[in-house]
Amino acid sequence: MGDEFYIRPGPGEPLPLLFAPPIEPPRRRFRALRQRWLNSLPFHALLFLLTCVTTLIVGTHIAQNYEHNFPAFDWDISRAFFTGIIQNPATLAQGIPFSFTLLSILLAHELGHYFTCRYYGIDASYPYFIPAPTLIGTMGAFIRIKTPITTRKALFDVGISGPLAGFMVAIPALIAATLNCQPVIPRSLPDTITLGNPLAITFLAKVLRPGLHPLSISLQPVGCAAWVGLFATALNLLPVGQLDGGHILYAVLGDKHRMISRGLFLALVPLGVFCWAGWMVWAVVLLVVGLRHPVVMIPSEPLGKGRRILALVATLIFLLTFVPTPFAAR
Helix, strand or coil: CCCEEECCCCCCCCCCEEECCCCCCHHHHHHHHHHHHHCCHHHHHHHHHHHHHHHHHHHHHHHHHHHCCCCCEECCCCHHHHHHHHHCHHHHHHHHHHHHHHHHHHHHHHHHHHHHHHHCCCCECCCEEEECCCCCCEEEEECCECCCCCEHHHHHHHHHHHHHHHHHHHHHHHHHHHHCCECCCCCCCCCEEEECCCHHHHHHHHHHCCCCCHHHCECCHHHHHHHHHHHHHHHHCCCCCCCHHHHHHHHHHHHHHHHHHHHHHHHHHHHHHHCCCHHHHHHHHHHHHCCCCCCCCECCCCCCHHHHHHHHHHHHHHHHHCCCCCEEEC
16 A cells, blocks of 8 residues: 555454655755755744845945935945944944835735735745845845635735735835935935835825925935835736736736736836836746736635725725836936
8 A cells, every 4th residue: 555554463453554654865855854944934034134134234325325415226335335344333223224114014015925825724935035235135025825825815815915014014114204304316426326206205295295396305214115115016016927916916807817917018028128127127037937827716706895995905006106217327
């Protein structure tokens, strides 16, 4: 019977079941141990701590730029900057506002997905944070969903929970930053990067700081982190493939998802040519990942009026956070 065999000692005696575990090759055992470690909480905690370090470094640079009225983001991080951090690690405390705000938004987003998966009994990993020497000190975070999502309601709730949670954390941070921002235009320097203003920032600036043009506002590090959070929300809400927006779209429209997904994918090409080259990279990533969405086991399940209203809310959030030209180099 394969790896199990039975022994019957005699009539009337209990039947023992003995297991003969297969002997795994060393390489397979190593792979199993490695996979177990990658799925363990200490590994996720290590990635989170490393991301704290990288975002603290970037946040410190942003804070120093803000003090000198320089643009928040630039590529001119000199060797003297890192030397100063090594000689005086306490300097990294300047990066706490940016790092804490950004990681709070990313964590809220991923925990929204995670706890929704737990509610529906879907096997999902802890959040993976990705530390990287990028403009913001990270490449974001994600969770791995290990089992299929079987119903439309579960798919919709898993898809929308992350963007809603992240947006709810980003907006208060953006409000605080808008109220305390400097009403001056940052000095123009070589290798600097200007940020496009989504409608959410423009609207808050008109309401909270009337009389100030949105382009004349220099955001604090907290505001820069909130801006990154809004941009990440917009990327996730793109109704393409298996992004959060793709989950929502498929749950609401079913097979029509394929046509809209392909149409938006094609729209990224002119955006990449005329607005921001990063859209071309994003289009390639989406093409590699796939534009189609897996079917659910119960496609005829009704979503109900409440979820359809939430779908409109997600569309509104996407319109408030999307920026055709998020970055522009000078």
